[in-house]
Amino acid sequence: MAAATADDLVDQLRSRGVRITAPRRAVVEALVEIGSHVTAETLHARVQARHPDVSHSSIYRTLDLLTELGIVTHVHLGHGPAEFHLADDEHSHLVCNGCGAVLEIDCAVTDPFARTVVDRFGFQLDLRHFALTGWCRRCRPGGGGS
Amino acid sequence: MAAATADDLVDQLRSRGVRITAPRRAVVEALVEIGSHVTAETLHARVQARHPDVSHSSIYRTLDLLTELGIVTHVHLGHGPAEFHLADDEHSHLVCNGCGAVLEIDCAVTDPFARTVVDRFGFQLDLRHFALTGWCRRCRPGGGGS
């Protein structure tokens, strides 16, 4: 299946004609190790732990490249920086405005809504790229909070 | 309903103990005139047309104040700057990743989905604060756009 190792991904890059460099390999490895969302900054720190010379431009450029190739996507979880992750996992995010908790929800939950929107407005939602914000059980006004 | 005039709003502010200053009045007037979303920058330009001395800090501070008082809200329409508007209008936004078009959709459309989410996850969505992104009829892949 597609839960690729770093080597798999590097091979995939090479076979698509992408030049393999130390920064690129390091970014791919870090993304695979982390396995879920990371901000560019965190990823940078992680990469620098082993490759101190890798600059943040390279992080961004590599993430761009991987995004173009469909290997990586990013999601905006509210007001903070974008979070990047490997593109093999299709879900949306619920982010609590109160405590910042992130819930992942499967597309099965959102599909009927997306279908309604495309039927009524001809608009194809992409609910994976921006999180849906709101209030979790604990932080919800009148939902058990103070 | 509350489609207030600028004077109404200023009175409301005064009665809530808010000091009325030229920048504040100007911001309120501009928001009422514009009547829909504006970015802080556009609002600043609009205000400066009549009050050239109003600084951008005052724009942001006043918007903050009005937000705290529930008179103004802002929405994030994708990657750009936040858009501010008077809080008397409850709808969500669909923003096309392709052409940037903005559709407004009534809460009636999103309510069933919000109900599903709150039932299944205890999470109370606020679909008004972040736009829903995707692809409009024309830009939709395979949707007729060239």
Added chain:
DNA sequence: CGCGTGTTGGGAACAGGTTGCAGGTGGCTA
């Protein structure tokens, strides 16, 4: 009208992200 406190303008700081450039390097070719 005088005063005190909240507000202002201006600019600097900040955060996240992008870009230009000069030099370095992967990997094709022989």
Added chain:
DNA sequence: TAGCCACCTGCAACCTGTTCCCAACACGCG
């Protein structure tokens, strides 16, 4: 195995959107 060059890199400057700081100002109570 070496040579070459297009592509890639690190660095630093830049950009946008927003917040912060501070001395001077002015709203509005009395």
